[in-house]
Amino acid sequence: MSEEIVSVQGLDHTYLAGTPLATAALRGAELCVRRGEVAALVGPSGAGKSTLAHFLNGLLRPAARRQVVVFGQDTAEPSCDLVALRRRVGLVFQYPHQQLFERYVGDDVAYGPRQLGLAGEELRERVRWAMEIVGLDFESFVDRHTFSLSGGEMRRAALAGVLAMRPELLILDESTVGLDPRGRREVHALLRRLRREEGLTILLVSNDMDEVAELADQVTVLYAGQTVLAGEVHEVLAQGELLRRYGLSSPTAVEIIHELRRKGLAVTSGAITPYEAEEAIWQAMKP
Amino acid sequence: MKPYDRAIRRVVIAGLLLAITLLLTFTNVAFIPVPTPAGSATIGHIPAIIGGILEGPLVGLIVGFGFGFGCFMNPLVTAVTNDPLVIWLPRLFIGVTAGWTFALLRRANRRVLAAMLVLLTLLVLYYSYQVGGKILWLGILIAFLAGLGSLALYNWARGEETIVIALAIAGAVGSLTNTVLVLSAAVWRKVAGIGPEVALGIGLTQGIPEAIVSAIVAVAVVSALRQIGKRRGARL
Amino acid sequence: MASHEALRHLTIGQYIPADSPIHRLDPRAKLLAAGGLIIAGVVASKYSNVLFLALLVAVLVKVAGLRLRSALANLVPVMPVLLVMALLQILFYGGASRSAGPNRLLVEWGLLHISAESVRVIVVTWARFVALFLLITLLTSTTTASALTRGLEGLLRPLDRLHLPGHEIALVGAIALRFLPILGEQLEAILQAQASRGVSESRSRWHLLANARRMAQVIVPLFVDAYHRAEELILAMQARCYHGGKGRTYLIPFRSRPADYVAVILSISLAVLAGVLQYSTLP
Numbered sequence: 001m002s003e004e005i006v007s008v009q010g011l012d013h014t015y016l017a018g019t020p021l022a023t024a025a026l027r028g029a030e031l032c033v034r035r036g037e038v039a040a041l042v043g044p045s046g047a048g049k050s051t052l053a054h055f056l057n058g059l060l061r062p063a064a065r066r067q068v069v070v071f072g073q074d075t076a077e078p079s080c081d082l083v084a085l086r087r088r089v090g091l092v093f094q095y096p097h098q099q100l101f102e103r104y105v106g107d108d109v110a111y112g113p114r115q116l117g118l119a120g121e122e123l124r125e126r127v128r129w130a131m132e133i134v135g136l137d138f139e140s141f142v143d144r145h146t147f148s149l150s151g152g153e154m155r156r157a158a159l160a161g162v163l164a165m166r167p168e169l170l171i172l173d174e175s176t177v178g179l180d181p182r183g184r185r186e187v188h189a190l191l192r193r194l195r196r197e198e199g200l201t202i203l204l205v206s207n208d209m210d211e212v213a214e215l216a217d218q219v220t221v222l223y224a225g226q227t228v229l230a231g232e233v234h235e236v237l238a239q240g241e242l243l244r245r246y247g248l249s250s251p252t253a254v255e256i257i258h259e260l261r262r263k264g265l266a267v268t269s270g271a272i273t274p275y276e277a278e279e280a281i282w283q284a285m286k287p
Numbered sequence: 288m289k290p291y292d293r294a295i296r297r298v299v300i301a302g303l304l305l306a307i308t309l310l311l312t313f314t315n316v317a318f319i320p321v322p323t324p325a326g327s328a329t330i331g332h333i334p335a336i337i338g339g340i341l342e343g344p345l346v347g348l349i350v351g352f353g354f355g356f357g358c359f360m361n362p363l364v365t366a367v368t369n370d371p372l373v374i375w376l377p378r379l380f381i382g383v384t385a386g387w388t389f390a391l392l393r394r395a396n397r398r399v400l401a402a403m404l405v406l407l408t409l410l411v412l413y414y415s416y417q418v419g420g421k422i423l424w425l426g427i428l429i430a431f432l433a434g435l436g437s438l439a440l441y442n443w444a445r446g447e448e449t450i451v452i453a454l455a456i457a458g459a460v461g462s463l464t465n466t467v468l469v470l471s472a473a474v475w476r477k478v479a480g481i482g483p484e485v486a487l488g489i490g491l492t493q494g495i496p497e498a499i500v501s502a503i504v505a506v507a508v509v510s511a512l513r514q515i516g517k518r519r520g521a522r523l
Numbered sequence: 524m525a526s527h528e529a530l531r532h533l534t535i536g537q538y539i540p541a542d543s544p545i546h547r548l549d550p551r552a553k554l555l556a557a558g559g560l561i562i563a564g565v566v567a568s569k570y571s572n573v574l575f576l577a578l579l580v581a582v583l584v585k586v587a588g589l590r591l592r593s594a595l596a597n598l599v600p601v602m603p604v605l606l607v608m609a610l611l612q613i614l615f616y617g618g619a620s621r622s623a624g625p626n627r628l629l630v631e632w633g634l635l636h637i638s639a640e641s642v643r644v645i646v647v648t649w650a651r652f653v654a655l656f657l658l659i660t661l662l663t664s665t666t667t668a669s670a671l672t673r674g675l676e677g678l679l680r681p682l683d684r685l686h687l688p689g690h691e692i693a694l695v696g697a698i699a700l701r702f703l704p705i706l707g708e709q710l711e712a713i714l715q716a717q718a719s720r721g722v723s724e725s726r727s728r729w730h731l732l733a734n735a736r737r738m739a740q741v742i743v744p745l746f747v748d749a750y751h752r753a754e755e756l757i758l759a760m761q762a763r764c765y766h767g768g769k770g771r772t773y774l775i776p777f778r779s780r781p782a783d784y785v786a787v788i789l790s791i792s793l794a795v796l797a798g799v800l801q802y803s804t805l806p
Contacts, residue, residue: 059715083721091719098712101744103511106521115721124523143520147747165720291766298691299756302698303749306706309699314707330738337746349695362598362656367608369655371565500735507739508746 005169005201006033007069011062013051013225025051030227031220033169033203038195040204040212040233043222044247049205050094052222053171056203057089058082071168087116090167094174096154097147105131105149105157106142112165130164131157134190152183163194170194171203176211188214213237213251213272221246237272253277260284301346304334305353312357329497331357332381333504336461339386340454340509347382354378368478377468385461385505392453400444400452408437450515451506458505459498466494539664544782545587546665550674552783556790557662563794564655572800573647577654579793584657587665598656605652609645672697677777690767702752709748713741 008031015025026048033039043049054060055068055075062068062076071088073080093099102108109127118126128138134156141157149157155175162170172191176184188211194200206212212219212233219236221229223246229236237243240250240258250258251272257280260267267284271277312331335354339347355375358364364374392400411433419426444452470486509515540546545553560576567573584591666674675693682689717740 054715057719059718086719086721093712093716093719095712097748098709099716101713101717101740102521104521106523110521110523111717112720127523142523147751161720292761294688294691294767295760295765296757298694299698299753299760300750302695303702303706303753303756305695305699306702307745307749309703310706310710330742333742334746349692353695353699360659365652365655367604369565369652500738503732503735504739504742507743511743511747512750 002037003035004032005035005071006031006056006203008032008052008055009067011052011055011067012064013048013055013060013062025225027225028227029222029225030230032230033201035168035201036195036199037217038191038202038204038215040206040216040219041222042206042209042212042219042248044207047222047247048225049222050173053091053173053203053205056169056171057091058085059091087165088167089169089171090162090165091171092159092162092173092175094177096151096158099158099161100146100154103145103147104142105136105144105146108146108157109160109164112161116165126164126166127160130160133163133194134160135186136160152179155179155183155187159190167200169201169203171205173205174207176206176208184211191215207248209237209243209249209251210253210273213253221248223247234270234272238270257281297342297346300342301338301349301353304338304346304350308332308334308350308354309357312354312361330500330504332378332462332465333458333501333508335378335382336385336458336501336505337508339382339384339461340389340457340505341512344383344386347386348379349382351379351382354381368473368476370472370476370478373469373472373476373478377472378465380468381461381465384464385457388460389453389457392456393450395449395453397449400449401441404437404441404444408433448515451510454506454509454515455502458502461505462498462501463494466490466497470494538667539589541588541665543586543588543665545583545661547782548665548786549777549779549783550666550670551677551777552779552786553662553666554671554674554678555787557658559787559791559794560658561655563797564651564658567651567797567801568647569801570643570647571803572797573650573654575800576797577650577657579797580654580657580661584661587661589661589664595653595657598653605649608648668700669697672700673777698756702749705752706745706749710741710745713744717741 011026011029013026014022016022029052041049056070058075065074065076068075100108109130113123113126131138136156176187216233219233237251243250253271253274257267257269257277265284267280271280335347335351338350355378358374412430415426415429470490474483474486564576679689679693
């Protein structure tokens, strides 16, 4: 059993606490992520997923101790070093234009490493590595204006900026929304590669159940600020009824198999990706 | 461009700059720490400066008016005084003076600019001579600081394009307009025991850092928006 | 509270929906009434009319169904400033004399000279501040921001006939209000994104240049984003052949009701009354 690098237990958070507009964003939320795995945090809009993600790199701090522990550090402790934490936990935001703020692509990717103290040739190499790994050719993109990039290029640049800090945990907050299928496939391939080659642990915050089915090892479901389901990905995603109740759809593969079974084909359930579904259907159709 | 298009442009940009002004005025972001007794300088007047520089004195006037309104609605400001002649009226001119200054200086001869710097230094030295007549050490200190400041400015200006210098001066002028007019109005309207000497003190200690900050931010913002600047790529 | 959460705490009054006679008034009437009372408040400097105005506003707040206590709670962050101002005025309001008359000396304690005059100034300043604050809170709590801008535009309509850009000015306000929350979110996102990438939080006052540069790093993307949105909006307006306020009508037009006229006349009269008190012989 590998090391637990994120442990969230009983986390509460209230937006605008103390004002007439106070609302409870999180109520006893729980999350656990192990090193080297791909975890997914799913839930309908407004469930508090992004809020929870913001606790993991210290943007938000819990009001009480022992609620959020990341890399062995309790973020509620005043002595917790947030700068070091943010080096190890990379958070990629949903909209790239909110994340990019330098005029030139190279500068934006270099921002993080520069804060960490890198300079000169070392800095340049780090930026080159980060840009190449997300598929942005260094020479052609380093001097481009960030605001002249296309949406997909901006996304990659934002990801490069976070990867340039060499984090151990990468959190992607709905980062593939609006990408075309090819773009999404490329991001998935990239994530798999990062996990394989760099040993990166990944937390996907997403509503896209197909994406979760493809990539994740374990899934946590957040609903109205509470963790309502958690477990291995096949277990959780197969529970169509329950997911629907929490405002989530099932992966396409699950729904297809469900329909086929309803129509009388004896397909074994449990497949969650198109690949697995193809196998199961093939098995069921063999004479 | 059809005649009404210019009006649309001015209205929309004034509106957005006004939004930024209100945002800055009503949140803590508008204050940055400076080495003065008050501890922080305001940057809420910067959108007005930018408006004046980029779109002309009229837009600067409108955004300045909005800044005045924002100050008027802000309890932190009105606790000191809620006299609109002090809080609101002076702000109108921030964008106007910045805009005029920029328009005047953007194509100026560099020799003219150098002459201006020399003139300014001489003025300050004369002032320090006056002060030194009464308080010797203070006069010497001011002269010393003025000398250092001038050298630093000259050094910086030598390596910069004229337009950047014009931007910096315009930013500083806009900020100083704010400081001078507000303090003068405060003295005129006899606000809370602020006499001429106190006003001058506040003006120097608060106004100069604010002017420096305004110059830096004005240059940064306008160079980003108008692609000015020698750098054509990342500094890697 | 992290620095990037500050954005959620705007200090200006929030709209509180309710159904009071004041909520139902036409926004133009409310603007005129508030304007008259604000002018009266700014001019006021004697006990009688300041207290009169303060009471008046308190009554209005009650009529609007607002809770006085929560409105006053917004003043808490300003308390330190008020106290310092009061202190300054006690200490520096010069000219106390030992004879009777408006400037007579009340208390003498070492270096402290408190004259009747300085007491008056302090009380008047406090009362006026509270009155004005409540008045503005009253206005913003009973009128939505868009109603306010529409009211402003309605009031500026007559300027169109004089070939002055009344409509355009009101539009500037409407656009600003429209984009305020959007830019606020953008600013918050910028702060969060920069924080996530390790910007250090030290805000020492002596590093003027460093602080200025860091401020620029936050402000510049905000301006760039605002300008992009501006360009889009300009294009959209041109595409719709927007040509100004002439001849424009509203989907939901203003309807003045008797109550509106009554409100305006009443408040203007009360403001005038306050003005009269100012120049009367009352203290």
